[in-house]
Each structure stands twice: as structure tokens, then as C-alpha cells.
Amino acid sequence: MAFPVSSTLLDAMVLSIVHDEDTYGYKITQDIREAMDVSESTLYPVLRRLQKEECLETYDKEYMGRNRRYYKVTSKGKAALNLYREDWKLHKEKVDTLLNERGKNDE
Amino acid sequence: MMNKLQFLKILEDSLTALPKDERDSAVKYYEEFFDEADSDEKAIDNLGDPRKIAEQILVENGINPVTANENSFKNIEPVKPVAQSATSNTARTSNSTNLILAIIVVALTFPFWVTILAVAFSIFVAILAVAFTLVVTMGAVAVCGILAGIVTLFTFPPIGLISLGTGLVAAGMLTLFCVPLIKTCWKFTVWTVNTTVNFVKRLFFKQEVSV
Numbered sequence: 001m002a003f004p005v006s007s008t009l010l011d012a013m014v015l016s017i018v019h020d021e022d023t024y025g026y027k028i029t030q031d032i033r034e035a036m037d038v039s040e041s042t043l044y045p046v047l048r049r050l051q052k053e054e055c056l057e058t059y060d061k062e063y064m065g066r067n068r069r070y071y072k073v074t075s076k077g078k079a080a081l082n083l084y085r086e087d088w089k090l091h092k093e094k095v096d097t098l099l100n101e102r103g104k105n106d107e
Numbered sequence: 108m109m110n111k112l113q114f115l116k117i118l119e120d121s122l123t124a125l126p127k128d129e130r131d132s133a134v135k136y137y138e139e140f141f142d143e144a145d146s147d148e149k150a151i152d153n154l155g156d157p158r159k160i161a162e163q164i165l166v167e168n169g170i171n172p173v174t175a176n177e178n179s180f181k182n183i184e185p186v187k188p189v190a191q192s193a194t195s196n197t198a199r200t201s202n203s204t205n206l207i208l209a210i211i212v213v214a215l216t217f218p219f220w221v222t223i224l225a226v227a228f229s230i231f232v233a234i235l236a237v238a239f240t241l242v243v244t245m246g247a248v249a250v251c252g253i254l255a256g257i258v259t260l261f262t263f264p265p266i267g268l269i270s271l272g273t274g275l276v277a278a279g280m281l282t283l284f285c286v287p288l289i290k291t292c293w294k295f296t297v298w299t300v301n302t303t304v305n306f307v308k309r310l311f312f313k314q315e316v317s318v
Contacts, residue, residue: 025140040155041154044137045167048133048167069136
């Protein structure tokens with residue numbers, strides 16, 4: 001993708017994915033990679049930071065004889081996610097007006 | 108081509124500048140990555156160089172990867188002693204800055220805590236004064252009541268009896284309440300003095316000791 005991924009956007013998407021359902025690092029990485037071109041190692045610092053900011057919590061759950069570290073959204077994380085969603089909506093509308101609405105005039 | 112263990116070892120060794128729990132958390136995360144991937148080779152292909160990954164984590168933790176790597180090269184043999192002296196050095200500087208900060212804060216808030224201390228002292232004195240007044244009043248009523256009662260008993264018996272009775276009641280109250288009251292006051296005084304002394308000690312001496 002030609003547009004660079006901002007760390008804010010990553011934070012927002014990670015929160016959204018984990019908010020849907022508690023999940024683990026590898027799965028979050030794969031989900032994000034479906035939408036944008038980030039390397040496999042991009043997500044660890046993001047997850048760690050969200051954890052330190054108390055937006056995410058972790059717990060270990062056994063899976064096939066080993067531990068998987070699951071991430072869970074805290075109430076603070078939920079609040080942050082709602083703010084991100086509103087901000088994104090505004091941002092998207094503004095970009096759309098600039099990028100797409102003007103494009104229509106050309107046709 | 109490296110395997111999972113080599114990858115994790117390089118990652119861990121490149122993160123020596125981090126506290127242990129940070130390091131363990133990162134290693135655990137990437138270990139899990141290997142467990143989820145179809146094969147170790149595929150995981151390494153996707154993840155890339157563990158040193159690059161470590162750099163990214165160091166930057167995120169506010170550590171300059173270049174100086175951190177220099178340290179880890181020097182530390183190949185004696186990892187722990189050097190790392191420890193480095194951390195205790197930073198601890199020492201942060202302690203002395205803490206002391207300076209504490210002094211500045213104490214100086215700046217001088218009017219504030221002097222007022223608090225003055226108010227606390229006034230309350231303390233007031234409580235003691237009230238207790239003292241109660242004791243003295245009670246004692247005076249007892250002595251005067253009994254003496255006056257005895258005298259009046261022979262001139263005007265009813266008033267004498269009332270006076271004597273009041274005096275006796277006061278004397279009874281005095282002995283009933285006075286001893287515990289004085290004991291409590293004494294304990295309260297000792298406790299207040301001790302707490303104040305300890306608090307002041309902690310405020311001024313603890314930081315110097317820990318430096």
C-alpha cells in the first residue's frame with residue numbers, strides 16, 4: 001500500500017480487533033496484515049505499549065500443551081477505541097472530500 | 108540458516124539493556140510466534156533479523172540501540188557485573204536528583220507545611236488544655252463543695268447537704284475519669300511526639316542514607 005501506516009492507526013486497529021474477541025499476538029498480526037502491509041515484528045511494540053498504557057491486559061491460556069498469551073481490552077482501552085473510531089470517521093470524511101469528491105468533478 | 112532457539116537467543120542477548128521482565132516478555136512473544144507458524148523456517152523468513160527486531164524494541168523503550176549494542180558486545184563474557192554497575196550508576200544519579208528535588212519541594216512548600224504543622228500543634232495543645240481544664244474544674248468543685256457543705260451543714264442543713272452532695276459527685280467523677288484521662292493524655296502526647304519525630308527523620312535522613 002502506498003500510504004504509510006501511522007502508529008495511532010495501528011493502536012486503533014489492534015484495539016478494535018481485540019475488542020471483538022480476546023485473541024493472541026500471532027492472530028492479531030495476521031489480521032492486521034490482511035488490511036495493510038506491515039512486517040510481522042511491527043505489532044509487538046504496539047501491543048506492549050497498549051499494555052503499559054493499561055488499554056490491554058494479558059492472560060495465559062493453554063493451547064495444545066503450551067501457553068498462548070491472550071490480549072483483552074480494558075475499560076480504558078474501550079474508551080480509547082471509541083475516541084479512535086470517532087476521530088477516524090472525521091478523518092476519513094475529510095480525506096474523502098479532498099480525494100474522492102474532487103475526483104468526481106473530473107469525470 | 109538459524110533455528111528457533113538461535114533466533115530467540117540472539118533476540119534475548121540484544122535486549123540486555125532492558126530490564127528482565129521487558130526482555131522476557133519480548134522473548135515469550137516471539138517464542139509464541141514460532142509455535143503458531145507452520146515451520147521455524149517460515150517464521151524466520153517472515154520475522155527477519157532478530158537484531159532488527161531487538162533494535163525496534165529498544166527504540167520503543169527509549170534506549171539508543173547503538174550504545175546498547177556496544178555494551179552487549181563488551182559484555183559477552185561478564186554480562187552481569189557490567190550490566191549491574193550500569194544500572195546502579197543510573198540509580199545513583201536518579202537518587203541524587205531525587206534528593207535535590209525533595210529539597211526544592213520542601214523549600215517551595217514551606218509556607219504550606221508550616222501552616223499544617225502549626226494547625227496540628229494548636230489542635231494538640233487545645234485537646235490537652237480541655238482535658239486539663241476538666242480535671243482542674245472537677246477538682247475545684249469537689250474540694251469547695253465538700254468544704255462548703257461541711258460548714259453550711261451546721262448553719263443551714265439543706266444547702267449544706269446539697270453542697271456536700273455536689274462536692275462528692277465531683278470527687279467521684281474526678282477519680283472515675285481522671286486516672287484514665289491522664290493516662291490517655293500521656294499516651295497521646297508520647298504518640299504525637301514520636302510520630303512527628305519519625306516523620307521529620309524520614310523526610311530529611313532517609314534519602315541521605317539510601318544514597
